[in-house]
Ligand code: ATP
């Protein structure tokens with residue numbers, strides 16, 4: 102029974118309820134992980150619509166990923182029992198693209214602008230650096246792109262930047278020139294890069310108040326999830342959108358046919374939109390991309406008379422998982438103490454695992470996943486996290502071999518494949534004839550005899566006549582090239598022009614099919630003798646299927662809509678749904694998500710915290726927050742794993758357990774390790790943790806330094822794959838073999854010819870010894886187990 106409003110808040114705790122029902126101008130909800138921030142936002146939206154306080158079209162909700170947006174839209178529709186059509190629930194980027202598509206003509210772009218992804222903007226920068234000979238001054242593409250991105254996130258443009266710099270410094274002048282050229286080329290190409298999407302929307306609103314007024318009137322309620330990770334440009338955008346509409350412009354709006362009567366207040370103004378933001382400073386993990394935590398800490402100052410609500414009860418995880426999370430994050434200074442609690446009970450202990458190699462670690466993950474699955478947990482409820490994308494290879498290999506269905510979120514994927522980029526470049530060339538980047542990409546795909554010299558000739562023609570590259574193609578006959586090349590070029594120009602003529606109305610799948618048939622791109626792949634090319638042709642077929650699917654879901658959708666969706670989705674997350682597969686992703690991608698079981702892998706120094714973070718101010722604290730984000734994704738089961746040695750870039754490195762592991766109270770973790778890694782020298786401390794507790798490597802472990810540490814952990818030895826790979830192997834056997842301490846053969850003298858004995862492989866003869874110190878490696882010909890390379894320091898070997 103009860104009204105919808107009652108049902109909407111049923112089951113919520115009093116603070117959550119207040120957050121759903123509060124009706125002031127601005128509301129900040131700060132709370133730890135899993136406390137219902139996102140749920141509360143969703144219910145607020147449902148409540149506003151259902152009570153008639155707002156039409157769906159008056160709501161703008163900002164989420165961090167497209168996936169989160171889709172989930173929120175679905176939840177709202179479920180709650181209110183009707184479609185949420187007209188409501189804007191999207192990422193900052195998607196919302197800005199929608200605005201720019203409508204308004205770009207106001208400031209020298211057209212609505213068919215291209216969005217350059219980071220690969221596109223790097224390609225453009227590379228060309229500019231070369232033209233300016235900037236590498237002679239030490240500029241690299243990464244550096245330049247990082248700096249430009251930073252400036253744009255701070256809303257600096259070429260002009261304002263030129264006023265800040267020292268014109269006597271050749272470095273700064275060179276960078277200014279790079280920035281200027283880059284900006285000019287984007288403008289010429291009718292293109293925006295990712296950072297522009299936000300920054301240019303802010304400029305648009307500031308430079309054209311009558312445009313801003315349209316959106317200020319439209320959005321009456323703005324809600325932002327993950328506010329702790331907004332940067333300055335995003336903050337400025339929110340500020341512009343929540344301003345009251347200028348009274349003079351209210352009349353303009355009315356004259357323009359926009360309904361305003363009921364929105365006016367006593368003084369004839371339209372008051373600013375209400376703003377609700379939710380966030381958790383402990384989960385701020387994007388400082389490296391310009392996210393500014395001050396957006397949260399200064400919210401009350403920036404939006405006077407705002408209300409702040411704290412949520413403390415966690416509804417996601419067991420108490421053991423929360424205790425671990427609380428203990429870890431307590432080591433960060435400069436934070437508001439908060440302690441998450443739950444009423445669901447302590448749950449299982451966390452499982453720790455130390456593998457001899459990254460491969461062993463991956464095998465452990467696969468075995469545990471198989472066990473959980475046998476016990477009835479669905480694959481889609483499990484996730485594996487890692488700090489860097491390079492860690493996926495070992496995991497994928499073993500998952501494939503163990504027939505575990507998985508998918509990688511946000512890695513190299515469909516839209517990054519060369520053939521898909523080619524096909525997309527055809528579509529972009531049709532949509533945006535001014536874009537030379539897309540045109541260059543397809544000029545000789547499939548091969549039509551247009552080489553670099555011809556391309557240069559075309560570009561020269563374009564420069565001389567001050568026209569675009571596309572015009573140069575159209576006029577190729579004036580270039581005095583051979584008849585065959587000229588024919589190929591004008592043929593391409595004609596194909597693009599013909600298809601462009603229909604592109605405003607034709608279904609995207611028809612447009613793509615016309616381009617594929619006209620260009621012969623798939624035919625060429627099918628005719629090729631390279632076995633990979635058949636797979637490439639199939640991928641393009643798959644893209645055609647994607648366009649059909651798009652058309653089905655968006656009957657009115659145009660080519661531009663399709664390109665927008667693809668560019669933004671490909672950049673942030675996946676189109677696929679996750680039913681029936683284990684999800685693999687970086688810790689950054691994991692934000693906001695939750696799973697029954699979480700595997701957090703590579704919990705080692707140099708990976709977590711990442712090596713690069715050491716040189717950044719605040720780096721290690723941000724890495725700790727990343728670890729905290731990872732832990733708090735887990736509902737019931739948490740696995741923390743590491744490897745003692747990790748192969749990277751063809752080199753085997755000795756890894757140390759992450760400093761963050763020792764911050765977790767010992768009684769919360771059950772340690773396991775690769776079979777054969779134990780020695781019988783007693784003790785149960787992972788060596789490196791021990792060393793640190795003794796003061797060796799410590800320093801930032803806060804109040805936990807004196808406690809006893811987790812048992813098991815680091816040992817020496819090799820993982821017997823034949824038996825370990827089978828998930829039937831009893832786990833207790835592993836545990837029983839862990840008597841604990843770390844083997845250290847650091848001083849074992851070995852040379853070619855010596856005979857040794859190995860716990861798992863039996864006896865053998867040393868063939869060669871390479872490397873120095875802790876990286877010494879013995880190559881051993883075992884009598885029965887074949888030839889193997891062992892890291893001497895930790896391998897379970899003895900001389901015989
Ligand atoms: P994060 O910081 O990770 O983004 P969050 O604060 O946004 O987390 P939610 O994702 O909204 O938290 O909620 C976490 C889980 O708790 C969800 O599964 C949600 O459905 C559930 N939940 C939230 N509030 C309640 C409640 N009052 N009763 C039962 N379950 C709840």
Ligand code: MG
Nearest residue numbers: 138139140693
């Ligand atoms: Mg959330």
